[in-house]
Amino acid sequence: MLAMSNQNADVEALDQRFASLGVNGASNENGQRGPRSRYVPPHLRNAGPAPQADGERSVSPAAPAPRASGWGAPREGGRGGYSRGGDFGRGEQNRGGDWGNRSGGGFGGAGGRRDDRGPRQYVKDPSDEFAHRPDVKPRDSRLETQLYGSQHNSGINFEKYDDIPVDASGHDAPEPIKNFDDSLLDELAKSNVKLAGYRHPTPVQKYSVAIVTAGRDLMACAQTGSGKTAAFLLPILSQNFKDGPPDHQADGGQRGAGGYGRSRPKVTPSTLVLAPTRELALQIYEEARKFAYRSWVRPCVCYGGQPMVDQVRDLERGCELLVATPGRLVDLIERGRVSLAAVRYLVLDEADRMLDMGFEPQIRRIVEKEDMASADERQTLMFSATFPRNIQMLARDFLKDYIYLTVGRVGSTSENITQRVEYVEEADKHSVLLDLLYADAETSEKDNKTTLTLVFVETKRSADMLCNFLLQNNFPATSIHGDRTQREREQALHSFRSGRTPVLVATAVAARGLDIPNVGHVINFDLPSDIDDYVHRIGRTGRAGNTGKATAFFNLQRDKGVVKELLEILMEAKQDVPEWLDQCRREAERDMQYRSYNRRGGRGGSRGASRFGGNVDYRKETGGFGPRSGGFADKRPGGRDDFGGSHGSGFGGYGGGGYSSGGSGANNWF
Numbered sequence: 107m108l109a110m111s112n113q114n115a116d117v118e119a120l121d122q123r124f125a126s127l128g129v130n131g132a133s134n135e136n137g138q139r140g141p142r143s144r145y146v147p148p149h150l151r152n153a154g155p156a157p158q159a160d161g162e163r164s165v166s167p168a169a170p171a172p173r174a175s176g177w178g179a180p181r182e183g184g185r186g187g188y189s190r191g192g193d194f195g196r197g198e199q200n201r202g203g204d205w206g207n208r209s210g211g212g213f214g215g216a217g218g219r220r221d222d223r224g225p226r227q228y229v230k231d232p233s234d235e236f237a238h239r240p241d242v243k244p245r246d247s248r249l250e251t252q253l254y255g256s257q258h259n260s261g262i263n264f265e266k267y268d269d270i271p272v273d274a275s276g277h278d279a280p281e282p283i284k285n286f287d288d289s290l291l292d293e294l295a296k297s298n299v300k301l302a303g304y305r306h307p308t309p310v311q312k313y314s315v316a317i318v319t320a321g322r323d324l325m326a327c328a329q330t331g332s333g334k335t336a337a338f339l340l341p342i343l344s345q346n347f348k349d350g351p352p353d354h355q356a357d358g359g360q361r362g363a364g365g366y367g368r369s370r371p372k373v374t375p376s377t378l379v380l381a382p383t384r385e386l387a388l389q390i391y392e393e394a395r396k397f398a399y400r401s402w403v404r405p406c407v408c409y410g411g412q413p414m415v416d417q418v419r420d421l422e423r424g425c426e427l428l429v430a431t432p433g434r435l436v437d438l439i440e441r442g443r444v445s446l447a448a449v450r451y452l453v454l455d456e457a458d459r460m461l462d463m464g465f466e467p468q469i470r471r472i473v474e475k476e477d478m479a480s481a482d483e484r485q486t487l488m489f490s491a492t493f494p495r496n497i498q499m500l501a502r503d504f505l506k507d508y509i510y511l512t513v514g515r516v517g518s519t520s521e522n523i524t525q526r527v528e529y530v531e532e533a534d535k536h537s538v539l540l541d542l543l544y545a546d547a548e549t550s551e552k553d554n555k556t557t558l559t560l561v562f563v564e565t566k567r568s569a570d571m572l573c574n575f576l577l578q579n580n581f582p583a584t585s586i587h588g589d590r591t592q593r594e595r596e597q598a599l600h601s602f603r604s605g606r607t608p609v610l611v612a613t614a615v616a617a618r619g620l621d622i623p624n625v626g627h628v629i630n631f632d633l634p635s636d637i638d639d640y641v642h643r644i645g646r647t648g649r650a651g652n653t654g655k656a657t658a659f660f661n662l663q664r665d666k667g668v669v670k671e672l673l674e675i676l677m678e679a680k681q682d683v684p685e686w687l688d689q690c691r692r693e694a695e696r697d698m699q700y701r702s703y704n705r706r707g708g709r710g711g712s713r714g715a716s717r718f719g720g721n722v723d724y725r726k727e728t729g730g731f732g733p734r735s736g737g738f739a740d741k742r743p744g745g746r747d748d749f750g751g752s753h754g755s756g757f758g759g760y761g762g763g764g765y766s767s768g769g770s771g772a773n774n775w776f
C-alpha cells in the first residue's frame with residue numbers, strides 16, 4: 107500500500123485532493139442535505155481542484171481554481187461554511203506537495219521549500235485505513251522516514267514508569283486512560299502514536315490524554331524524560347482532528363501565503379505552545395510534526411536568533427499550531443503578524459524555567475493583554491518541574507478549575523539514572539574528566555554503540571575553554587551556550603546527536619527539555635548552584651525507560667550550598683550516598699550556622715525545609731488563592747487570597763517566594 111502510493115508520488119508528484127465533503131449528500135447541522143461551502147486551510151489554498159480518484163470523493167465546487175503559481179489563492183477559498191463535527195467539510199489537503207512540512211528538516215522557517223510548480227495530485231490508496239477520511243492525507247514514505255526514521259525505542263525500564271506514584275487533584279478528575287488503543291484519541295492520532303514507536307502511554311500521558319479530552323485544564327509536574335511533550339501534543343492534536351479545521355474569522359483570519367491584498371493578514375493559530383529556549387521550541391515542533399502527520403494541522407516554530415522574515419514567510423503558509431519562545435512571539439505580535447484571537451489551546455511548557463529566565467512580563471502580556479480568549483474560553487495546560495509560588499500564581503491566573511497532576515515526587519530524579527558524586531578539587535577536575543571520558547569511549551567501543559556524554563559547566567567562558575581542552579586532548583567535542591549563534595548551537599546539537607562529536611560541553615542552556623537519544627552519561631563538571639538545575643541536567647539521560655549515569659564533581663569549597671539538597675535527591679532516588687558527603691553536609695551546616703550567628707539574623711541554612719514540597723495542591727492546603735481576575739472564586743469555597751490581591755497588572759511583585767529564580771532576563775551566566 108505504501109509502496110504503491112510512493113511510486114505514484116515519484117511519477118506524478120503524488121497528492122491527493124479531496125473534496126470538501128459535506129457535499130454530495132452529507133447532512134448539515136439542520137439535517138438538510140445539499141452542497142455547502144467548505145473550509146480550506148490557509149496553507150492548502152494554492153492548489154487547484156483534483157481529478158476524482160478511485161475511492162475519493164468529488165472535488166468541492168468551492169475549491170479554488172488552480173493557478174500557474176502556487177501563490178495567491180483566492181481569499182474566499184477559506185471562508186465560511188465549514189461544518190464542525192463528523193467527518194465532513196474538513197477541507198482539502200493539498201499544499202503544493204509539501205505536506206505542510208519543511209523539506210530536508212530545515213528549521214525556523216528558513217528551510218521551507220516553496221513549491222511554485224503548481225498543484226499536485228494526491229491519490230489515496232483505497233486500502234488505506236483512512237481512505238474514508240477526507241481530512242487525512244495519503245501516506246508518504248519519504249516523510250515517514252524523515253519524521254520517524256531515527257526513532258529510538260523506549261528502554262528496558264519503560265514499564266517501571268507504572269510504579270511511579272501519581273496524584274491527580276481537583277474536582278471530578280477524569281480517570282486515566284489505560285492504553286492508547288482504547289482511549290478516546292482520534293484514530294489518526296492513534297496511528298501516528300504507533301508510527302512514533304509509542305506502545306504504552308507513560309503515566310503523565312495516561313492522565314493528560316484523559317484530562318484534555320474531557321476539556322479540563324491541567325497543571326502538571328512530572329519527572330524529566332517521562333513524555334510530557336506527547337502528553338500535551340497528542341490530546342490537543344487529537345481534539346483538532348476530531349473538530350476539524352477552525353472556521354477562521356472573515357476579518358483577517360490566517361490565510362495562505364502572501365501575494366494578495368495590500369495589508370498582510372495575521373496568522374491565527376488555534377494552538378499556542380510557549381517554551382523557554384529555542385532548542386526546546388524546535389524539539390516540540392519536531393514532535394508536533396510527528397503527531398500531526400497526514401493531518402491538516404500545520405505546526406510552525408518561531409524563536410529568536412533566526413531571521414524574522416523567514417519565520418513570517420513560513421507562518422504565512424499556514425499555521426494551526428505555533429510553538430514559540432515568548433520574546434519572539436511578542437515581536438511577531440507587535441509587528442502585527444500574529445493574532446492570538448483563535449487560540450483555543452494554550453500550553454506553557456517548562457513554565458518554571460520561563461519564569462527563571464525573566465519571561466513573566468512577556469508571558470503575562472501574551473496571555474492577558476493581547477487578544478487571546480479568556481481562560482474560560484480556552485483550554486490551558488501548564489507543565490513545570492517544580493511548583494514554586496510564582497508558578498502557583500501563574501496557574502491561578504491562567505487556568506480555570508484545573509486538575510493538578512504530580513507524577514513522582516516533584517523535583518525528584520528518575521531511578522533509571524545511576525548517580526555518583528566524586529570529591530574533586532578544582533585543580534583536578536580536568537584530569538578526572540579525561541579519565542571518565544576515556545572510560546566512556548572504551549565502553550562505547552566494547553558495546554559497539556556510540557554513547558554520548560554531556561558535560562555541564564557553569565559559565566559560557568568555561569564551556570569554550572573546556573571544549574578547547576578536550577579537542578587538544580583529541581576528544582571530539584563541541585559546545586553549546588548562549589554566546590554562540592543560533593546556527594552554531596544547532597550545528598553543535600546536530601553534531602552531538604549524530605555522534606560525530608560524542609562529547610558536548612554545555613551551560614544550563616542545554617539543561618532542560620532537550621531530548622537526545624543515546625546520552626549515556628551526564629557529567630556535572632561544575633555543580634549548579636540551584637539543585638533543580640541539577641535534576642534537569644541529569645534528566646538528559648535515563649529517558650523513556652532507558653538507563654543512564656550521572657557523575658557530579660563536588661568540592662566543599664565550591665558546592666556547600668547544594669550539599670543538603672543533593673543528599674536528599676540521592677536518597678530519594680535510592681542511590682548510594684558516600685559517607686564523606688554526609689560529613690560535608692554537617693560541615694556545611696555548621697559553617698552556615700556560624701555565619702548566620704555572626705551576621706545576627708543572617709539568612710542561615712538553605713532554602714527552607716525540604717525541597718520536595720511541591721506535591722501539594724495548594725488549593726487544598728490553603729483553601730485556594732482567592733479570586734482570579736476572570737472570577738472563579740465561587741468554585742472554591744472558603745478561598746482566601748493568600749498572596750495578596752490581584753496580580754493582573756504588576757509583574758514580579760511576589761516577593762520571591764522560596765525559590766531562587768534570579769528573575770532577570772539577562773541570562774548572562776549561560
Ligand SMILES: Nc1ncnc2c1ncn2[C@@H]1O[C@H](COP(=O)(O)OP(=O)(O)OP(=O)(O)O)[C@@H](O)[C@H]1O
Binds near residue numbers: 307311330332335620
Ligand atoms: N509513550 C511513550 N513510549 C515510548 N517513548 C516515549 C513515550 N513518550 C515519550 N517517549 C519518548 O521519551 C522521550 C522523552 O520524552 P519528552 O522529551 O517528552 O520528555 P519530558 O518529560 O518532556 O522530559 P523533560 O522533562 O526532560 O523535558 C522522547 O524521546 C519521547 O519520544
